[in-house]
Amino acid sequence: MMNVQNECGLEFRKFNRFYTDVLGFLNEHIYDSPFSLTETRILFEIYNTTHCTAKNIQEKLELDGGYVSRIIKKFEKEKIVYKEKCKDDGRNHLLHVTNHGEVIYRELEKKANLQVEYLLESLNHNQQQKLVDSMNTIQTILSHSFKEKEEEKSISIRSYYTSEDVKNMIEQQWLFYNQVHKWDRNFLSYLHETFNADIERIWIAEISGQFAGCIGLVNDTAKVGQLRWFLVNPSFHKKGVGTQLINSLVQYCKDHNYERIFLWTVSDMITARPLYKKFGFEIVEKQEEKSLWGSVLIEERWDLELENK
Known part of the structure; x- marks a missing residue:
């Protein structure tokens, strides 16, 4: 048909x-x-x-x-x-x-x-x-x-980062989640702590030299990676930034024979959900409602199984 x-x-x-x-x-x-x-x-x-x-x-x-x-x-x-x-x-x-x-x-x-x-x-x-x-x-x-x-x-994506990039990523994420979702400063502390993880790679998107978004890949096991720090600058929404960032990460994982990618998010993140579904991510776990970062949230785990031939 x-x-x-x-x-x-x-x-x-x-x-x-x-x-x-x-x-x-x-x-x-x-x-x-x-x-x-x-x-x-x-x-x-x-x-x-x-x-x-x-x-x-x-x-x-x-x-x-x-x-x-x-x-x-x-x-x-x-x-x-x-x-x-x-x-x-x-x-x-x-x-x-x-x-x-x-x-x-x-x-x-x-x-x-x-x-x-x-x-x-x-x-x-x-x-x-x-x-x-x-x-x-x-x-x-x-x-x-x-x-x-x-x-x-016009979107430029680079896969290297500096200490200044890390500071900017933390600042951008804190500003977004604090201003849009009213999360408290405990979330800022959490952001600083996450950069002690086993970072495999970070991608940063720029448009005309301005920060447009970011995404990171953290190793969970040898063949499993976790998608983290995904953010699109609100000034550049609906310009394909999110799609290109996730595509960069997924393609990297396929090229390096990862078997699975997963991410944790919360049910309030309505904008990103269609994008996750577009790439084939599916909800595999949903936790009970709990108080987190000054809000009542439901955490979700989304997985993407990769076929490496």
Whole structure:
């Protein structure tokens, strides 16, 4: 049976093929341009970007540097653009559209407008509004998805730590659990004591140099590790930090032939529970309610059995 994600993917590609056909039809009957779509996009960027350089275009359009360079050389040869050395950096050149290039750009813009008019002329007002609303919905959803992907790329995780990192980890955990869950200073003492454990490794996540989260692995036995000190800085929630931290730890354990990972948490930690389940952790023990760190808590043990082949 096809799952929802696969079905969505098929529909997405189906729509993509349909829209590509629409653009192809319009290009054939209206646009009639001597330039490829990529060349047109590059000309658009040069015309509309202040202090435009080849590197700007390469990064914004995610194109190969050599490919961009060849198109710019073609534009120079055809007197569409010209280069000007940067005053601050003689190695770079600013790109400008010539008068001839502006005439070409205006003509391309005019034809692009004709494309839209041709497409919309058979639709009534309600249909046009529905189309615009649908396009806005697609743009909003996909923009949000792209933003999340970019944020995940910006996460840096390192697996070494210093004494300053330990101090910061303790401080961050104390601040979070004291401010959010109102745990008392006995928890701070507990944090200091835990760093006497048999630490195998600690991972620290950073975004733009700022502390974004941490996680640690402590050896329980030769083949069993305990996940500890898992925390995501509230400023960076819902950016994939927690997922990447747990994934780093789990992958390390698999690579080093651990048979099991376990963790202790409390039932109040609602945010982390879906993440533990996502990686396959299951509750194997639940203790009775007791007074701990100034609160009444129920401790839980979660285990993840690893398959090492």
